[in-house]
Amino acid sequence: MSPEVFSDRILEWYSLHKRDLPWRNTQNPYIIWLSEIILQQTRVAQGLPYFERYLENYPSIQDMALAPEEEIMRLWQGLGYYSRARNLHACAKDIHFIYGGVFPESFQELVKLKGVGNYTAAAIASFAFGEPVAVVDGNVFRVLSRVFGIAEDIASTGGKKIFENFANGLIPKQNPGEYNQAIMEFGALQCIPKSPDCASCPLNQSCFASNKGMVAVLPFKSKKVKVKERYFQYAHIICGGDTVIRQRGEGDIWQGLFDFPLVEYSENRELEEGNHLFFEELDKIGTIDVVIDQHTFKHILTHQRIFAKFVRFEVKESARTELEAWVSSRGYQLVDAEKLEALAKPRLILKYLNEEK
DNA sequence: GTCCCGGTTG
DNA sequence: CAACCGGGAC
Numbered sequence: 001m002s003p004e005v006f007s008d009r010i011l012e013w014y015s016l017h018k019r020d021l022p023w024r025n026t027q028n029p030y031i032i033w034l035s036e037i038i039l040q041q042t043r044v045a046q047g048l049p050y051f052e053r054y055l056e057n058y059p060s061i062q063d064m065a066l067a068p069e070e071e072i073m074r075l076w077q078g079l080g081y082y083s084r085a086r087n088l089h090a091c092a093k094d095i096h097f098i099y100g101g102v103f104p105e106s107f108q109e110l111v112k113l114k115g116v117g118n119y120t121a122a123a124i125a126s127f128a129f130g131e132p133v134a135v136v137d138g139n140v141f142r143v144l145s146r147v148f149g150i151a152e153d154i155a156s157t158g159g160k161k162i163f164e165n166f167a168n169g170l171i172p173k174q175n176p177g178e179y180n181q182a183i184m185e186f187g188a189l190q191c192i193p194k195s196p197d198c199a200s201c202p203l204n205q206s207c208f209a210s211n212k213g214m215v216a217v218l219p220f221k222s223k224k225v226k227v228k229e230r231y232f233q234y235a236h237i238i239c240g241g242d243t244v245i246r247q248r249g250e251g252d253i254w255q256g257l258f259d260f261p262l263v264e265y266s267e268n269r270e271l272e273e274g275n276h277l278f279f280e281e282l283d284k285i286g287t288i289d290v291v292i293d294q295h296t297f298k299h300i301l302t303h304q305r306i307f308a309k310f311v312r313f314e315v316k317e318s319a320r321t322e323l324e325a326w327v328s329s330r331g332y333q334l335v336d337a338e339k340l341e342a343l344a345k346p347r348l349i350l351k352y353l354n355e356e357k
Numbered sequence: 358g359t360c361c362c363g364g365t366t367g
Numbered sequence: 368c369a370a371c372c373g374g375g376a377c
Contacts, residue, residue, distance in 0.1 A: 041363040046374065080372030083366075117365045138363050157368080193362070194376075226369095253371070301372055302361090347373065 001206045003170045006147070007179050009202050014182030017189055019044075022051065024181065029103035029128040030061045036120045037088050041081055044188075050079055061103075064089065065096030073256060073344035082257060082344070087115025105129045118164070123180065132176040134167035136160070139187025144170075145219035146191060149208030155223040225303055231271040232308040233263040235278040236294075236352075239315040239323050243340050246332045253304065254346040260310075261332060271296070271309055278313065285326045286319020294356065299348040310352055 018024070021044065023035035034054055038047040053075055058064035064072070069089055076085035091114045095103060104110050106129070111121035118136065125131035134140070141154045141163055150166065152159035172179050190201055198210045209215045237244035237260070245258045261278065265271050282288055294310040315323050327334050335343070345353070 036364095039363095040365075041372075043362080043374075078373080080374090081364085083371070084364090087365080115365070119364055155368095251370095255371085300358095302363095303370070303372085 001147070001203075004172070006170060006203075007172045010182045010186055011175075011179060013190065013202050014178070014185055018181070018185055019189075022048075022055075027128050029105075029124055031055065032124050032127045033091075033103070033116075033120070034088075036123045037084055037091075037115055038079070040084060040120065042079065047079070050076070058092075061092050061095055062101060064092040070343065074342060077257075077344040078347055078350065080347075082255060084115060085344075086256060090114045091116065103128070105131075107131055107133045126177040126180045128177075130175075130177060132171050132173050134164065134171045134176075135180045135184060136164050136167050137184060137187075139184040139191075140167055141219045142193065143183055143187045143191045146209035146215060147203055147207050149212070149214075149218070151218065151220050153222045154219045155221045227302075228304045229268075230304055230306045231265040231268055232306055233265065233271060234259070234308055234310045234352075235261045235282075236310050236312040236356075237261065237278070237282065237315060237323075238312065239320055239334065240317055242334050242336050244323075244327055244332050244334055245340065245343070246330075253301070256344075257346050258340075258343040259346060259349050261330070268307060271307060278311070281326070282313055282315065282323075285322040287316045289314040289316050294352070297348060297352060299351075306348065308348055308352070310356075312356070 021035075023031055026032065035047075035051055038051050038054070054064075057071075057075065058067060067089070069086075072089045073082065073085050076082060076088075079085075094114065095101060103124070104113070105125070107121045107125040110116055110124050111118060113121075116124070122133045122135040125133050126135065144150055144163060144166060145152075145154070148166070150163065152162045154160065154163065190196065196215060198204050198207070198215060201207065201210070204210050209218045235244070244261060246261055248254045248257050248259060263278075279288070279291065291314075292312040294312060296307055296309045299306040299308060324334055
């Protein structure tokens with residue numbers, strides 16, 4: 001099948017099936033960029049409300065650039081991959097303060113922006129500026145590998161390169177943005193990962209995978225995820241209406257988000273036995289009113305299974321001064337309910353806080 | 358429960 | 368090239 005026939009069929013399918021999404025039918029690079037960052041590693045249904053909230057809070061890149069980091073992170077709460085939010089803000093500031101508020105217009109320049117890789121640069125360049133550069137996301141891998149029978153490993157650097165080159169050989173010079181949207185939408189709705197309805201597909205006759213019975217095995221992806229088990233002992237320490245929190249550091253999950261003081265064990269046994277590691281320390285600084293064992297939460301991520309046990313310590317108001325000293329010596333913070341609400345927390349912590357009362 | 362999905366970065 | 372998150376399908 002020639003590139004022209006392929007793109008024509010994809011575009012025709014798109015004209016019949018395209019979803020009406022708020023970031024379509026705009027050429028505004030800010031809106032396109034925002035939607036693409038949110039949609040990285042994220043389904044449309046999950047990202048849509050976040051997109052709307054960001055756009056409502058920050059109608060322009062200037063608004064976002066001038067917003068406090070804490071607010072940017074809080075708006076991202078629950079969406080995952082929090083480095084995207086940090087990069088979003090850093091990029092907004094760069095564009096506002098360095099680029100004079102004007103988005104760069106070419107793939108070459110766009111790809112230099114923080115949080116903008118090959119895919120996102122191609123999306124912005126083609127959607128906003130009509131540059132004929134192919135987007136290659138998970139949808140495109142799937143469509144091209146099946147239709148044209150490309151069996152290269154999409155998890156490897158070399159495989160990705162082959163798909164990128166192939167995709168760029170297909171892209172029509174007129175309306176490349178429309179075509180890019182079309183092939184991704186085709187992958188998202190028609191050529192879906194599992195059990196696609198090939199009978200209704202306009203490319204069925206000429207599709208390699210369909211003809212060879214290889215729909216279930218293409219695209220080929222080598223990755224094997226090794227899941228790490230972790231055991232968190234959390235101390236939920238409250239004093240009056242205030243809560244002890246700490247900000248998570250670099251080099252681990254939930255970077256920059258807020259959770260509670262914790263001890264991590266390597267064995268489940270330790271988690272079950274070592275209940276009150278914080279008890280002694282807290283007991284030293286003042287009287288603990290109540291200690292309540294909460295049940296253990298199992299938090300499943302792709303690469304980690306986290307077993308989190310929460311113990312709630314209620315510290316007497318009379319020991320507040322001592323608690324404050326301990327909190328600051330450990331690099332923690334004692335915050336009121338309003339502040340706690342305003343900070344970005346991981347889903348696990350939100351689950352606990354919601355269930356706790 | 359288990360498996361699967363997905364862009365960028367250090 | 369491994370690490371980063373959460374949700375949805377089955």
